Amino acid sequence: MARKRLSKDDAELTVMAVPTLIWFALFCFLPMLGVLIAFKDFRISGGGFVDSFLKSPWVGFENFRFLFSTGEALAITRNTILYNLVILVLDVAVPVSFALMLHELRNQKAAKVYQTILFLPYFLSWVVVSSFLYAFLSPDKGIVNHLLADAGKPTVSWYTETKPWPFLLVFIRVWKEMGYGTVIYLASLTGIDTTYYEAAILDGANKRQQILHITLPLLKPIVVVMMIMAMGKIFNASFGLFYQIPRDSGALYSVTNVIDTYVYRAMTGMGEIGMSAAAALFQSVMGMLMLLGSNWIVSRIDNENALF
Amino acid sequence: MKQGEFNKIKKGTDCVFHILFILVAVLCLTPLVFVFIISFSEEHSVMVNGYSFHPEAWSTDAYQFVFQSGGQVMNALRVSVTVTVLGVMVGMCLTCSYAYVLSRRRFRYRNLFTKILVVTMFFNGGLVATYLVVANFLHLKNNILALILPIAVTPFNIMVMRTFYTVSVPEALVESARIDGATQFQAFTRIVLPISKPGLATIALFLTLEYWNDWKNALLYIDTKDLYPLQYLLMKIERNIEFIAQSGGRGNMGLDSALSRLPSETAKMAVVVIAIIPIACAYPFFQRFFVAGLTIGSVKE
Numbered sequence: 001m002a003r004k005r006l007s008k009d010d011a012e013l014t015v016m017a018v019p020t021l022i023w024f025a026l027f028c029f030l031p032m033l034g035v036l037i038a039f040k041d042f043r044i045s046g047g048g049f050v051d052s053f054l055k056s057p058w059v060g061f062e063n064f065r066f067l068f069s070t071g072e073a074l075a076i077t078r079n080t081i082l083y084n085l086v087i088l089v090l091d092v093a094v095p096v097s098f099a100l101m102l103h104e105l106r107n108q109k110a111a112k113v114y115q116t117i118l119f120l121p122y123f124l125s126w127v128v129v130s131s132f133l134y135a136f137l138s139p140d141k142g143i144v145n146h147l148l149a150d151a152g153k154p155t156v157s158w159y160t161e162t163k164p165w166p167f168l169l170v171f172i173r174v175w176k177e178m179g180y181g182t183v184i185y186l187a188s189l190t191g192i193d194t195t196y197y198e199a200a201i202l203d204g205a206n207k208r209q210q211i212l213h214i215t216l217p218l219l220k221p222i223v224v225v226m227m228i229m230a231m232g233k234i235f236n237a238s239f240g241l242f243y244q245i246p247r248d249s250g251a252l253y254s255v256t257n258v259i260d261t262y263v264y265r266a267m268t269g270m271g272e273i274g275m276s277a278a279a280a281l282f283q284s285v286m287g288m289l290m291l292l293g294s295n296w297i298v299s300r301i302d303n304e305n306a307l308f
Numbered sequence: 309m310k311q312g313e314f315n316k317i318k319k320g321t322d323c324v325f326h327i328l329f330i331l332v333a334v335l336c337l338t339p340l341v342f343v344f345i346i347s348f349s350e351e352h353s354v355m356v357n358g359y360s361f362h363p364e365a366w367s368t369d370a371y372q373f374v375f376q377s378g379g380q381v382m383n384a385l386r387v388s389v390t391v392t393v394l395g396v397m398v399g400m401c402l403t404c405s406y407a408y409v410l411s412r413r414r415f416r417y418r419n420l421f422t423k424i425l426v427v428t429m430f431f432n433g434g435l436v437a438t439y440l441v442v443a444n445f446l447h448l449k450n451n452i453l454a455l456i457l458p459i460a461v462t463p464f465n466i467m468v469m470r471t472f473y474t475v476s477v478p479e480a481l482v483e484s485a486r487i488d489g490a491t492q493f494q495a496f497t498r499i500v501l502p503i504s505k506p507g508l509a510t511i512a513l514f515l516t517l518e519y520w521n522d523w524k525n526a527l528l529y530i531d532t533k534d535l536y537p538l539q540y541l542l543m544k545i546e547r548n549i550e551f552i553a554q555s556g557g558r559g560n561m562g563l564d565s566a567l568s569r570l571p572s573e574t575a576k577m578a579v580v581v582i583a584i585i586p587i588a589c590a591y592p593f594f595q596r597f598f599v600a601g602l603t604i605g606s607v608k609e
Contacts, residue, residue: 031433049445125521132339280434
């Protein structure tokens with residue numbers, strides 16, 4: 001049925017969507033246009049954002065050249081990608097194993113309790129988690145150093161010693177968010193049609209065979225979707241994790257600085273608005289390419305599982 | 309299916325799994341218990357022995373200090389509660405109305421509006437552009453709205469709510485209301501919303517957590533101490549305990565003497581506990597809704 005004029009329904013529904021559309025315009029689409037700042041020598045003038053934008057001169061790729069000439073760009077990109085790759089693997093491995101195990105427990109009431117406790121850290125803010133860690137690692141009052149001292153071992157200045165941080169950051173990230181993945185995978189396990197298993201049992205399949213040939217293949221689609229999404233975010237590091245957990249300690253920057261923290265520090269500390277916008281745009285474009293690329297690869301191998 | 313004994317895992321394996329999960333559970337709960345204990349420790353024993361699971365002496369000094377002379381903490385608590393309440397209200401309105409519009413199958417712009425949503429899911433302007441829009445275009449610096457508006461809408465929440473309407477609100481119900489002469493808005497507020505309470509509860513929870521735990525917006529947009537939310541205050545006092553005292557110590561004693569008797573170490577942890585308590589107490593009740601929302605939201609469509 002072709003409608004030329006807007007029906008009463010359409011008009012009313014459009015009006016209902018207007019407030020949210022305005023929000024999208026202000027907080028999503030306007031900033032998207034704002035990435036053009038990356039190509040400008042942005043100076044804040046007295047006349048507000050639009051005025052500053054118009055008055056700032058275009059400089060082409062100057063900001064990008066400056067960003068990559070410092071050598072820091074390479075370090076922060078490497079940090080971001082390496083951390084995210086490790087996290088990407090663990091984000092599948094840990095929650096899927098936990099979900100499989102919880103699903104098989106004989107006592108499902110206990111499984112519920114475990115799931116509840118596992119999920120708790122997800123609800124705490126990074127600031128709170130940072131305080132938790134400090135209670136353990138504070139150089140003078142932390143319990144770890146006190147235990148080390150009691151055992152006659154040398155204490156560690158945790159917030160200036162770079163070596164343990166790659167491990168610590170990954171560990172804390174997994175600790176905080178493993179419950180989230182576990183809940184999602186557990187839900188899809190519960191959703192699997194039990195007749196598959198009944199048929200398998202009739203054919204004499206044991207538990208391991210059932211998991212290998214029924215459960216895991218059926219989990220594959222959701223795992224693939226989660227992986228593609230994670231690939232799209234591989235240039236985006238969690239700001240909370242990398243800014244709060246090391247307590248912004250300068251001595252640790254070589255192992256804790258990622259694109260997100262770099263952009264923040266460049267913008268607020270150095271006032272390098274153009275350059276931090278360039279870094280942010282680099283991050284978005286690379287993320288987009290990764291998302292499209294990994295989706296393309298998945299669609300080549302197995303079209304069923306691609307995201308779009 | 310009722311699984312017989314033959315399709316269960318072996319008793320030994322079951323036991324190993326239990327031990328593993330008990331260890332993981334301990335790992336998850338220990339830090340919470342630890343800060344709780346520290347916050348009730350006596351300051352002197354913390355100074356001498358460091359943070360400990362069994363302090364030499366217990367004390368409620370930290371809490372007395374925080375609540376009596378720590379005007380800053382009470383103020384931050386007020387800001388956090390205000391921001392959370394207002395934020396949840398604004399966020400609910402924006403999320404539920406847009407999701408309803410997307411759930412109407414015969415709506416002319418349904419596809420267009422869905423595309424707008426999907427674009428915002430995958431693209432964003434990044435920190436710098438967003439900062440400049442909020443601070444220099446909307447002029448929201450040091451305004452409580454800067455803590456509320458930027459995170460009011462999450463595409464994920466809209467998807468969850470849209471799926472909820474599509475699954476649990478029968479099309480015929482809205483149609484019959486329309487035939488009786490109700491406008492779309494009336495049908496939405498009088499018929500759809502009242503039967504969507506579980507969905508609304510889920511979204512309200514997502515939003516509550518987001519607002520309560522937010523510190524990033526304060527880090528970017530708030531300089532005046534009066535507008536610090538609790539999480540941001542916590543971040544500040546982690547670096548400098550004097551923050552609590554500045555507005556509280558102005559009683560009859562000088563600032564110096566107030567600072568010298570600050571239970572600083574334990575007070576920090578007391579603020580951590582205050583920031584966690586609302587979540588930890590409500591957690592067992594809301595977890596069910598949360599899991600339901602996540603499950604709806606992760607359905608691929």
